[in-house]
Amino acid sequence: RAATDYQAEDAHISQGTVATNHTGYTGTGFVDYTNIKGSYVEFTVNAASAGTAAVTLRYANGTSTDRPMDISVGGTVVAPAVSFPATADWNTWATRTLTVPLTAGSDKIRATATTADGGPNLDRISVDAATDTQAPTR
Numbered sequence: 377r378a379a380t381d382y383q384a385e386d387a388h389i390s391q392g393t394v395a396t397n398h399t400g401y402t403g404t405g406f407v408d409y410t411n412i413k414g415s416y417v418e419f420t421v422n423a424a425s426a427g428t429a430a431v432t433l434r435y436a437n438g439t440s441t442d443r444p445m446d447i448s449v450g451g452t453v454v455a456p457a458v459s460f461p462a463t464a465d466w467n468t469w470a471t472r473t474l475t476v477p478l479t480a481g482s483d484k485i486r487a488t489a490t491t492a493d494g495g496p497n498l499d500r501i502s503v504d505a506a507t508d509t510q511a512p513t514r
């Protein structure tokens with residue numbers, strides 16, 4: 377089965393802007409978190425049934441300082457202060473994969489900056505739901 381991509385620039389953004397001033401992003405841009413604690417991006421995702429899902433966040437961090445974020449599902453933090461360490465520069469993207477619980481149907485996955493630096497630049501998340509019953513498309 378294929379993971380489903382959700383672009384950050386299409387998600388709900390609180391204290392961040394859609395930007396295109398670095399290369400290598402997918403979709404039409406990425407989210408530049410405002411440099412403030414509590415800034416977040418929230419994705420609405422859909423799972424066929426309840427169960428765990430692998431969520432991969434694609435990000436860039438052109439500083440030398442970690443940009444940790446809390447990952448929550450439906451308002452509950454499921455992964456606190458996940459590390460988003462430096463990438464080589466702002467044009468270099470890396471991924472972090474977490475296992476999170478999802479309910480059947482719609483879930484809100486939020487990535488919230490936990491320090492005054494704000495989050496890293498966020499390109500997208502990919503959700504691979506173990507319980508996804510969607511038929512292969514090839």
Ligand code: GCU
Binds near residue numbers: 466497
């Ligand atoms: C730079 C960079 C931005 C980044 C920001 C930050 O301004 O160009 O893409 O978001 O630093 O520190 O978060």
